[in-house]
Amino acid sequence: MSKKFLIADPTKCTGCAVCELVCSASKDKVFNKRMSRIRTVKLEPFVQTAAACRLCENPRCVRVCPRRALTQNRETGVITVDTTKCSGCGWLCVQACEFGAITIHPDKRTAIVCDLCEGDPPCVKLCVTEALELITLDTLTERARRSIIKELFLEKQPKS
Amino acid sequence: MLPSYAGKILRVDLSTGKTAKELLSRDLAEEYLGGKGTALRLLYNEVKPGTDPLSPENKLIFSTGPATGTILPNKGFIVTFKSPLTNIYGHSSCGGGWAKELKQAGYDLLIVEGRSEKPVYLWIDDDTVQIRDAKHLWGKDTFKTNDMISEELGSEVETVRIGPAGEKLVRFACIQGDYARSAGRCGAGAVMGSKNLKAVAVTGTKSIEVADIDGLLQFAKEIAKQNNELILSRRLQGTLEVLKCTNPIGVLPTRYYQKGTFKELDLHYTAIREKLVVKDRGCHSCFLNCGKLSVVNDGPYSGTVVEGPDYETIFALGSLCENGNLESIAKANELCDGLGIDTISAGNLIAFAMDCYERGIITMKDTEGIELRFGNHEAVVQFVEKIAMRNGLGNILAEGVRIAAQRLGKGAEKRAIHIKGLEHPAFDPRGLAGTALGFAVGDRGGCHMWASVPEWRPRLDGSVYEGKAKIVKESSHLMAVVASMVFCRFARPFYPWKTLERISPLLMGVKISEADFKMIGERITTLARAFNVREGISKKDDTLPERFFEEPLPEGPSKGMVIKKEKFMTILDEYYELMGWDKNGIPTKKRLMELGLADVADEIEFFRRKVSEVSKRE
Numbered sequence: 001m002s003k004k005f006l007i008a009d010p011t012k013c014t015g016c017a018v019c020e021l022v023c024s025a026s027k028d029k030v031f032n033k034r035m036s037r038i039r040t041v042k043l044e045p046f047v048q049t050a051a052a053c054r055l056c057e058n059p060r061c062v063r064v065c066p067r068r069a070l071t072q073n074r075e076t077g078v079i080t081v082d083t084t085k086c087s088g089c090g091w092l093c094v095q096a097c098e099f100g101a102i103t104i105h106p107d108k109r110t111a112i113v114c115d116l117c118e119g120d121p122p123c124v125k126l127c128v129t130e131a132l133e134l135i136t137l138d139t140l141t142e143r144a145r146r147s148i149i150k151e152l153f154l155e156k157q158p159k160s
Numbered sequence: 161m162l163p164s165y166a167g168k169i170l171r172v173d174l175s176t177g178k179t180a181k182e183l184l185s186r187d188l189a190e191e192y193l194g195g196k197g198t199a200l201r202l203l204y205n206e207v208k209p210g211t212d213p214l215s216p217e218n219k220l221i222f223s224t225g226p227a228t229g230t231i232l233p234n235k236g237f238i239v240t241f242k243s244p245l246t247n248i249y250g251h252s253s254c255g256g257g258w259a260k261e262l263k264q265a266g267y268d269l270l271i272v273e274g275r276s277e278k279p280v281y282l283w284i285d286d287d288t289v290q291i292r293d294a295k296h297l298w299g300k301d302t303f304k305t306n307d308m309i310s311e312e313l314g315s316e317v318e319t320v321r322i323g324p325a326g327e328k329l330v331r332f333a334c335i336q337g338d339y340a341r342s343a344g345r346c347g348a349g350a351v352m353g354s355k356n357l358k359a360v361a362v363t364g365t366k367s368i369e370v371a372d373i374d375g376l377l378q379f380a381k382e383i384a385k386q387n388n389e390l391i392l393s394r395r396l397q398g399t400l401e402v403l404k405c406t407n408p409i410g411v412l413p414t415r416y417y418q419k420g421t422f423k424e425l426d427l428h429y430t431a432i433r434e435k436l437v438v439k440d441r442g443c444h445s446c447f448l449n450c451g452k453l454s455v456v457n458d459g460p461y462s463g464t465v466v467e468g469p470d471y472e473t474i475f476a477l478g479s480l481c482e483n484g485n486l487e488s489i490a491k492a493n494e495l496c497d498g499l500g501i502d503t504i505s506a507g508n509l510i511a512f513a514m515d516c517y518e519r520g521i522i523t524m525k526d527t528e529g530i531e532l533r534f535g536n537h538e539a540v541v542q543f544v545e546k547i548a549m550r551n552g553l554g555n556i557l558a559e560g561v562r563i564a565a566q567r568l569g570k571g572a573e574k575r576a577i578h579i580k581g582l583e584h585p586a587f588d589p590r591g592l593a594g595t596a597l598g599f600a601v602g603d604r605g606g607c608h609m610w611a612s613v614p615e616w617r618p619r620l621d622g623s624v625y626e627g628k629a630k631i632v633k634e635s636s637h638l639m640a641v642v643a644s645m646v647f648c649r650f651a652r653p654f655y656p657w658k659t660l661e662r663i664s665p666l667l668m669g670v671k672i673s674e675a676d677f678k679m680i681g682e683r684i685t686t687l688a689r690a691f692n693v694r695e696g697i698s699k700k701d702d703t704l705p706e707r708f709f710e711e712p713l714p715e716g717p718s719k720g721m722v723i724k725k726e727k728f729m730t731i732l733d734e735y736y737e738l739m740g741w742d743k744n745g746i747p748t749k750k751r752l753m754e755l756g757l758a759d760v761a762d763e764i765e766f767f768r769r770k771v772s773e774v775s776k777r778e
Contacts, residue, residue, distance in 0.1 A: 014449040016442035017257070021231040025377055030367035031230055032264065044339045045453055045465055048441070106365060122377070126231075128384055128391050128447045129440065 003077045004134045006038065006114060006121065008050040012131035015040055015048030019123035019132060026122050027112075034106045037114035038123055038132075050132065052114040053079060053101040060096035061113075070111070079113050086110040162189055162668045163371040164226040170267040170289065172282060174355050175216055175274030179289045184268050190670070191756065194225030194268060196251060197644035197684045199240035202271065203249070204687060204760070209694040213244035213347075214329060214354040216275035222262065222320075222360070223269045225646030226667050229260030229368040231380045233447045235648040236337065237262070243346040244354075245331045245505070245560045246581035246605050248692045250346035253609075255443030255648060256338025258318040264364025276356040281321075283313060284362045294358040299324055301498035302336040309361050321359035322349040323500025325548040329353050330558040332505035332583070333548075336497060340467040341443065341451075344502035346582065346604055347560075371669030379666060383654050384447055390653055394448040395440055399471035399650065400429040402586070405616055410716030411591040413584065414479040415534055416511040417577050417707065420588050421716040424484030424535075432474075435486060441467060448651055454490050461487040461541075466494040469503075472608075475586035476507020481514060481540050488537035492544045499548035508583035509557040509564065510543045512576060521570045526553050577705045579606035580697070587613050590708050591718030594620065594628035597731050598636065600702045601745075603688035609649055611636035617653070622718070625727040629734040637681025644684060683755045686739065686747050690760050698771045699745040702732060744771045 020036035028035045038052040055077030062070040062079060069085035070093060072078070088109035093102050105112045114121075116134070124132045161167035161184065169182045184198070192198045199221040211217045220241050227234040236259035243250025262270060265286050272282075279294040297305050302323040309319050319337070326333035326349030333349030334342045370376055384391065394401065406412040410420035433452075441451030456464040469477070469489050477483065477492045496503045516522040517532040524531070532539050546554030556564050561583050565576035577584050582605025589596035598611030614631045615622045641660065642652050655663075657674045664672040672680075689697075704723060712722045736743065740751030746768045752761035 011439070014440050014442035014446070014451070016446045016449060017444050018231060018447070021445060022377065024367075025231060025373050028367070029373045030369050031260075031373075032365075032367040034365060035367070042339075045467065046439070048439075107367075126381060126384060129395065129442075129449060 010049035061093040064092040174276040193644035195646035199223035220272040245347040252343035254343035257444040261362040281359040326353035397429040398450040410718035411588040416515040422479035461491040473503040480511040482534035485537035592622040640684040
């Protein structure tokens with residue numbers, strides 16, 4: 001399991017939206033959050049974070065596309081949109097994604113979704129708070145186990 | 161139009177309900193960049209001398225700059241108007257995402273003029289502009305107003321809005337943007353309130369295009385990398401970083417400018433972080449993330465949620481009132497944001513009232529039973545509300561310290577600390593000669609943004625006067641350019657002159673040299689002066705409160721320091737000379753012509769004669 005995906009740590013994210021700016025600048029050569037494949041989410045005042053494609057297993061967006069414009073790479077999990085097939089109906093794929101990670105490009109009128117920029121996304125590089133990370137499930141779960149164990153057995157130990 | 165600009169100005173006349181879209185001329189952009197500069201030029205052209213700031217004839221100009229909405233750490237927007245607090249040029253800046261929405265809707269500037277008969281708010285949805293009824297929003301605080309508009313128009317909209325204090329024309333009412341960012345100084349909120357305008361909501365879908373986007377991305381990566389330490393320290397400390405520069409050298413104003421250090425409160429950022437801060441926040445496109453979300457979990461102020469308190473707020477509602485209760489500062493800050501008043505002026509007014517109370521100028525009858533002594537944190541919180549709602553004594557304090565002192569009489573005027581009507585920020589000029597000069601000649605009155613604090617970076621000896629005039633001149637020109645590109649002024653270490661030279665072709669597609677930028681900075685600074693000259697400002701106003709010449713700092717490392725009048729007058733004259741202003745502080749015709757301000761030069765001659773006649777008679 002070496003499939004990597006993007007996560008944002010809401011405790012580190014400040015809602016600065018630099019990721020949106022980098023994404024639209026890299027992909028479309030303009031600044032416009034509506035063209036960004038990653039989007040910030042703010043529930044003021046406590047929650048600021050960012051969301052992008054989760055690379056689901058057997059993803060609904062791919063299954064429901066009536067024109068079979070969406071395909072998933074078996075190895076990387078990345079979903080690609082065949083723009084010659086996509087009609088921009090936005091109906092089924094946009095509706096199917098629980099994460100709101102697929103949107104319709106405002107000018108091209110076809111579906112857009114994070115493609116992880118060949119495994120080296122510039123949004124991660126420019127996230128100054130290091131809230132964004134490209135991570136595998138293994139690392140994520142390993143980190144969770146370590147942190148809970150650390151809390152239970154190291155930090156909560158009575159001080160001698 | 162040049163890249164990075166939207167190319168249009170939106171004009172809304174609230175008296176007639178008419179809206180118009182005008183072209184932003186390339187000349188205006190090249191001569192004034194944007195932000196502070198372009199808005200100032202329009203204000204100079206359109207608001208005639210002697211205009212009542214709270215009349216329909218005053219204008220409220222929101223302006224973005226070439227940096228707005230791009231990846232370069234920027235400040236969002238500048239709001240420009242004639243100030244009801246100072247009666248001269250007023251402007252204030254605010255971070256957050258509203259400005260990029262305005263630009264994406266297709267407008268570099270929004271000019272609001274006239275006055276609506278009833279409360280309204282503005283909705284700008286790309287090309288569609290609506291003036292909507294705001295009856296249901298009137299009286300609501302700024303948080304609730306934002307929530308209600310988001311519910312009406314969708315969560316994608318960004319708003320700027322006023323609170324009850326703006327509606328009640330408190331002369332230092334602010335405009336709130338983002339979750340809790342403020343265009344605080346000079347009373348922009350009162351001007352908005354006088355127009356019966358509660359809020360401006362914007363959504364924009366257009367793209368922002370720059371000249372060389374790959375170059376700009378590369379540049380952004382470089383500044384992020386090169387300034388890694390600064391980025392980390394500013395995120396950790398926020399604006400509280402300044403505390404360690406002022407408190408130890410005794411220039412943190414305390415007890416209404418009677419002391420320069422404050423020991424009652426552990427002001428180290430780590431203490432404040434540990435006690436209050438739950439999360440770092442950043443404005444749109446920020447690399448520094450100086451915003452701190454704070455929560456009070458117990459005690460009488462439990463339940464307080466505030467973005468802050470920032471350095472200036474800790475000073476105004478804390479040290480200046482000798483208030484060492486951190487939770488009460490957070491609470492008072494939350495109230496200021498919600499009700500919509502500037503924390504700096506509010507704290508100044510409360511501390512001023514405390515000073516008057518202790519001297520018997522104000523009695524307990526005036527305060528309606530509140531023991532308004534220094535250090536009474538409950539009184540600080542109570543008086544924020546009294547001022548914002550214009551209740552009791554708060555109604556007098558809501559006029560700003562200059563008018564309030566006149567009304568109170570009994571020697572209050574001698575105690576009041578302000579320059580040209582603007583209450584002082586958190587740097588005691590007695591220990592900082594260059595800062596003192598910057599405060600005295602600054603275009604909006606006593607202000608730490610105009611020339612920054614020249615003694616801070618690099619650290620200079622505050623007791624030295626020699627050479628400071630030149631530093632103030634350079635610094636104010638850089639700050640004018642930074643505010644016109646609409647970069648964040650807290651991020652200005654990113655933008656020295658040489659870097660600006662590199663940015664301009666990436667952003668606007670034109671090479672602006674260091675010398676050209678300096679010329680633009682001087683043009684803006686001089687035009688602001690010309691606006692103020694038309695309003696009656698001259699050398700007589702370029703001074704500091706008498707107390708700073710007479711009362712020495714009583715303790716701390718700056719103990720015994722006062723501003724030395726003779727030396728101060730020498731650097732003031734020196735500054736005029738460097739700027740090409742005459743001995744009364746009026747820009748000379750020659751310098752105005754050199755700066756390409758021929759039309760201004762003709763108009764200013766009339767005022768020059770007037771001022772020199774008066775000074776001859778005296």
